[in-house]
Amino acid sequence: MDGKLFYAGYSGVRSFRIPSLLYTKRGTLIAAADARLEEGCDNPNRIDKVIRRSFDQGRSWGSMIVALEMQGRGRQGCAAIDPCMLYDGQSERIFMFYCYSPAGIGLQNANAGTGYDSQGRKLLYDREDRVFCYEARDLQCSHGNSQLHAGGSIMGDPDGSMTVTGEDGKRSDYVVGRDGRLIRGGRDCGNIRLSNGELREFPTCYLQYIYSDDEGATWSAPADVTFQVKESWMRFIGPGPGRGIVKARGIAKGRYVIPVYYSNLYGLLSAAVVYSDDQGVSWHMGASPNDVRCGGGSRLDFSRENSLQEMQVVELQSGVLRAFIRNTMPEEVICYADSADGGETWTVPEPLMYFRNPVCMLSAVNLHKDNDQILLSGPWHKTERINGTILHSYDGGLTLSDRCTVTEGGFGYSCLVQLDDDTVGLLYEVDNGTPVVEEIRYRVLSLKEDFH
DSSP states (O other), X not given: OEEEEEEXXXXXXXXXXXEEEEEOTTSOEEEEEEEESSXXXXXXXXXXXXXXXXXXXXSSOOOOEEEEOOXXXXXXXXXXXXXXXXXXXXXXXXXXEEEEEOTTOOTTTOOSXXXXXXXXXXXXXXXXXXXXXXXXXXXXXXXXXXXXXXXXXXXOOTTSOEEEEETTSOEEEXXXXXXXXXXXXXXXXXXXXXXXSSEXXXXXXXXXXXXXXXXXXXXXXXXXXXXXXXXXXXXXXXXXXXXOEEOOSSTTTTOEEEEEEEEOTTSOEXXXXXXXXXXXXXXXXXXXXXXXXXXXXXXXXXXXXXXXXXXXXXXXXXXXXXXXXXXXXXXXXXXXXXXXXXXXXXXXXXXXXXXXXXXXXXXXXXXXXXXXXEEEEEEOSSSSSEXXXXXXXXXXXXXXXXXXXXXEEEOOOEEEEEOSSSEEEEEEEEOOSSSSOOEEEEEEEETTTSOO
């Protein structure tokens, strides 16, 4: 079973990228992606979050649901880029993390900083760079509908608008709506997320999520965890992408684990996880595998050779987390690192010499077996994003047991999920060599029949 799920022109969207895939205990398959409405590039760009659902393991799919809508147009729009979903089978809540950036901001030009003051208030600036702030009202709760905000109390009007204060704490005439619209005395003053507002957000990247409690049919307002997890020296921050996990055994059982990566003052990249031990109410940043191999153990002190980028995490039978990481180490292969404490610290990254990789994200998933069987998917080539391959390992990914060739043609980002004892679902980009990825396909494969 193989078919186009997202493709150029579908629902009027120019391009879709960055697949994320989940399968719930009710049998709902949820496929998420970036919807890049007018331009196919990364941010700066208008990028929404969209999903499609299947209730028959991918034989048929419902129409596209816009889970999160951004503002602006094309490269003048704001972005919610790189979906990373996590499913809690106990609460049946689905989280979707992403990197949020205001108009004009992306990985290459994000400023260092969190965009929040020391009290956890969101910073805004006028055209003369005078500072304003407001208490961002986020929906951030575990079971119920209580509204929580990390770093401050809730302020705002019943319609969801939030009061803006000056740096001196005095109330201004501005209020901000949930969609970023800025109002002053009943007058429209633009949007804080775009370049046309009288006030604007701090120009950096933010880590946010939305959630669904109804199998993806509807989604919450965004919650911003940047103030909890981002250091002031970091510029870019974004998730995996792909999928996070809920730890099932051993130390920190029940912990939510979301892979992230971030850049330093020099634009160099490192990876870690953010984690929650209270079902998503509060979040913490773990150490990076770079922290044990770079000079002084400092996250500020790593070179391009030590770059760690997008990663995915699985849990071994022992409870150890194993991360598989895109990187630029000289071997041009995927590297891995282990954590015995739920992602708080890691071993030194080591290369997986059998896994050829052209510096591209990969997907990793545990199989529901009694040993450490996992699957890894990605392009299997030294220099090009071609030869889409799923690799099957019986020892947690350290060695290759058998494999399945998905396509010999273009293959970019991907996301795997196990459907039952024999079948797995794969959502993957068809990288056809054009400047813009033209489609994302879904395929079902048999562990018994398709691997050799």
